[in-house]
Amino acid sequence: SSGQIYGINVNNAGTITLGSPPSGSMNANGLGYSKTDGKFYFFNWSGAGGTGPGPTEFISFNPLTGAKTTLAIPSSPALPIASTGKIRSGAVNETGLGYYTIFPGATTAMGYPVTGPAFYYYDITTDTWTLVSQSFKDISGNTVNEIKNLTSGDMAFDGFGRLWMLCSSTTNYALYRINAPMPTSPVASIIVDTIIPITPTPGGVGFTGMA
Numbered sequence: 218s219s220g221q222i223y224g225i226n227v228n229n230a231g232t233i234t235l236g237s238p239p240s241g242s243m244n245a246n247g248l249g250y251s252k253t254d255g256k257f258y259f260f261n262w263s264g265a266g267g268t269g270p271g272p273t274e275f276i277s278f279n280p281l282t283g284a285k286t287t288l289a290i291p292s293s294p295a296l297p298i299a300s301t302g303k304i305r306s307g308a309v310n311e312t313g314l315g316y317y318t319i320f321p322g323a324t325t326a327m328g329y330p331v332t333g334p335a336f337y338y339y340d341i342t343t344d345t346w347t348l349v350s351q352s353f354k355d356i357s358g359n360t361v362n363e364i365k366n367l368t369s370g371d372m373a374f375d376g377f378g379r380l381w382m383l384c385s386s387t388t389n390y391a392l393y394r395i396n397a398p399m400p401t402s403p404v405a406s407i408i409v410d411t412i413i414p415i416t417p418t419p420g421g422v423g424f425t426g427m428a
Contacts, residue, residue, distance in 0.1 A: 221234060221245075222234075222235045222245075222261075222278060222285065223235065224280060224283070235278070235283050235285070244260070244262065244303050244304070245259065245260065245261050245262065246259065246260055246303070246304055246305050246306075246307070247259050247260045247304040247305065247306055247307025247318050248307060249307050249308045249309035249316050249317075250309055251309045251313035251314070251316075251341060252309075252313045253312065253313025253314060253341075254313065254341070255279065255280070255281065256277040256278060256279050256280075257277065257278045257280065258275070258276070258277050258278075258288075258307070258309055258316045258339070258341070259275070259276065259278075259307060260273065260274065260275050260276075260304045260307070260318075261274040261275070261276045261285075262274040273290050273295070273296045274287060274290070275287075275288050275289070275290045275339075276288060288344055289339075289344045289345060289346060290346070291320075291335075291337055291346045291348070292346070293328075294323075294327055294328030294329055295328075296320060303322070303368075304318055304319075304320060305321075305368065305369055305370060305371065305425065306318060306319050306370055306371045306372045306382070307371075307372065308371075308372045308373050308374050308380065309341075309374070310374050310378065310380075310399060311374050311375075311376060311377075311378045313341075314340070314341050314342060315338055315339065315340055315341060315399075315401065316338070316339040316341060317336070317337065317338055317339070317372065317380060317399065318336075318337050318339070318372075319334050319335065319336050319337070319364070319372070319382075320334065320335040320337070321334040321335075321364070321365055321367075321368040322368065323335035323351060329348075329351065330351060331351050331352075333351040333352065333365055334351060334353065334364050334365045335348055335351055336348075336349045336350050336351070336353075336407060337349060338399075338400070338401050338402075340401070347401065347402060347403065348403065349400050349401070349402070349403055349404060349407070350400070350403065350404050350405065350406060350407050352405060352406040352407065353365075353393075353406065353407050353409050354406045354407070354408055354409070355408070355409060355410075355411060356408060356410070361393065361409055361411075363384055363389075363391045363415050364382065364384050364393065364409070366386070367384035367385050367386045367389060367390065367391060367415075368384075368386065369384075369385040369386060369387075369423040369424065369425055370382065370383040370384045370385040370390065370423075370424050370425070370427075371383050371424070371425065371426045371427045372427070373427050373428050377397060378397035378398065378399065379394050379395065379396050379397050380394070380395040380399060381393070381394050381412075381427070382394070382395065382409070383424050383427045385418060385423040385424040385425070386418070386423055387418065387421055387422060387423045388417065388418060388421065389415050389416065389417055389418060390413075390415070390416055390418050390423070390424055391411070391413055391414055391415045391416065392411075392412040392413035393409040393410065393411055393412060394409065394410045394412050395407060395408070395409050395410075396408075396410065
């Protein structure tokens with residue numbers, strides 16, 4: 218849980234330690250890969266843990282050179298450095314030029330416009346963030362509360378540019394899909410299709426990844 222990056226050689230299963238995590242690192246997550254520049258993008262630190270709160274860190278990592286580059290982080294409002302500040306989901310879109318993530322714990326007390334999951338777009342070319350929306354609705358206009366309440370899970374793009382969102386807790390999960398084109402600027406609501414409605418998790422263990 219230190220946020221350390223490891224390179225794994227798929228030919229011999231050998232590992233090598235790459236870079237170093239910031240002080241008090243924990244909760245490295247939200248991993249996405251850009252086929253355009255060949256880099257991984259993820260939060261190397263988010264949320265409290267270890268020896269105490271530390272700075273949120275969003276990075277790119279080049280697996281060919283081993284270079285770790287610190288990038289911009291969401292601001293106005295900034296992601297909080299607290300246990301509620303964990304980022305668990307993230308994915309790079311099919312063009313390789315944009316990264317999407319969700320912060321389910323956003324509240325007005327943190328400076329957000331409303332209390333509800335904050336859906337962000339990161340432009341890889343310009344190193345800038347946009348808060349796209351804090352509202353998720355189904356085709357009938359009903360609020361999809363599970364995206365707020367099931368705070369674990371992950372997200373991934375398919376070859377058609379659609380974003381699949383697996384939302385999970387230790388007791389329940391649900392699967393949603395956002396159809397293309399994905400918004401890159403603020404919108405009132407994100408329309409999602411329900412692929413699997415809220416369902417008990419197998420064995421009482423939450424989902425933490427998908428591809």
